[in-house]
Amino acid sequence: MSTDVTNIEESFNVPKIIPEYENEVRHPFFDPYRAEIAGFSRKAMAIASKIFTLFSIILELPPSYFADRHEYDSPSEDHLRYMTYHPRSAADDAKVQNTWSRAHTDFGSLTLLWNQNVAGLQIKTAATGQWKYVPPVPGAGAGGDDDNAGTAIICNVGDTLSFWSAGYLKSTTHRVVRPPEDQTGADRLGLFYFVRPGDDVDIKPVASPLLKRLGLVSTSDKPGGGEGDRPKITGRQYVRERVKNYHNHGDYADMKGKKFQIGGLEIEDEAA
Numbered sequence: 001m002s003t004d005v006t007n008i009e010e011s012f013n014v015p016k017i018i019p020e021y022e023n024e025v026r027h028p029f030f031d032p033y034r035a036e037i038a039g040f041s042r043k044a045m046a047i048a049s050k051i052f053t054l055f056s057i058i059l060e061l062p063p064s065y066f067a068d069r070h071e072y073d074s075p076s077e078d079h080l081r082y083m084t085y086h087p088r089s090a091a092d093d094a095k096v097q098n099t100w101s102r103a104h105t106d107f108g109s110l111t112l113l114w115n116q117n118v119a120g121l122q123i124k125t126a127a128t129g130q131w132k133y134v135p136p137v138p139g140a141g142a143g144g145d146d147d148n149a150g151t152a153i154i155c156n157v158g159d160t161l162s163f164w165s166a167g168y169l170k171s172t173t174h175r176v177v178r179p180p181e182d183q184t185g186a187d188r189l190g191l192f193y194f195v196r197p198g199d200d201v202d203i204k205p206v207a208s209p210l211l212k213r214l215g216l217v218s219t220s221d222k223p224g225g226g227e228g229d230r231p232k233i234t235g236r237q238y239v240r241e242r243v244k245n246y247h248n249h250g251d252y253a254d255m256k257g258k259k260f261q262i263g264g265l266e267i268e269d270e271a272a
């Protein structure tokens with residue numbers, strides 16, 4: 001279903017601040033803040049690395065297994081995003097079933113979303129398929145008297161972690177809907193860091209001892225735990241195909257069940 005409803009999103013994406021991307025087109029408005037943004041971007045990856053270490057340990061892999069595949073200084077499709085959703089009238093929202101961002105899983109490995117106060121983000125619970133709001137959670141150890149100081153970070157597992165772990169780690173299906181009535185007049189600000197695998201990293205299921213015991217990967221010793229014969233699918237190949245599929249249409253809700261192929265993987269779009 002196409003609509004003539006105004007797009008309310010404004011986003012600014014910052015690739016990794018490393019020499020490879022120095023010549024990417026960017027808005028000069030941000031130049032005075034570049035050093036600060038660079039520090040923040042690295043800090044975000046440092047947080048992600050800690051989570052990667054936990055996932056590696058859970059899968060009984062060497063602790064640096066996933067962090068090694070997401071080194072800040074290696075080229076990848078990561079980006080830091082500053083975003084605003086502007087308010088939209090109830091009449092316009094009704095034309096798109098109150099959808100601000102349709103149901104999806106994130107394409108990369110991990111997404112960090114800095115918590116903010118305007119509701120709208122919902123996750124689909126795996127057990128019942130029900131949609132639940134992600135509530136604002138004040139962070140521990142907040143400093144100063146700024147409301148947002150020390151806010152929590154929401155962390156979404158994305159598709160590539162799901163592939164590596166043969167589905168043991170599940171990518172979160174989430175969406176953004178029109179906020180509750182008392183919040184509909186506010187701009188909804190977003191700050192995200194999308195962590196994606198290194199451009200050349202293979203995203204085949206990993207020969208984790210835990211996954212072998214669970215029968216999720218074969219017990220073969222070949223790299224990839226028996227998936228070794230499958231052609232390599234790189235992080236870059238996967239993320240680019242997904243982004244193309246997601247963004248090359250103006251629809252809000254008509255992608256349900258659409259399947260597409262990347263290398264040997266068949267992917268079903270998660271729209272609902």
Ligand SMILES: O=C(O)CCC(=O)C(=O)O
Pocket residue numbers: 101106113121174175176190192
């Ligand atoms: O706006 C939000 O809270 C979530 C946005 C999102 O899911 C995304 O950009 O992938």
Ligand SMILES: [Fe+2]
Pocket residue numbers: 104105106111174
């Ligand atoms: Fe998302």
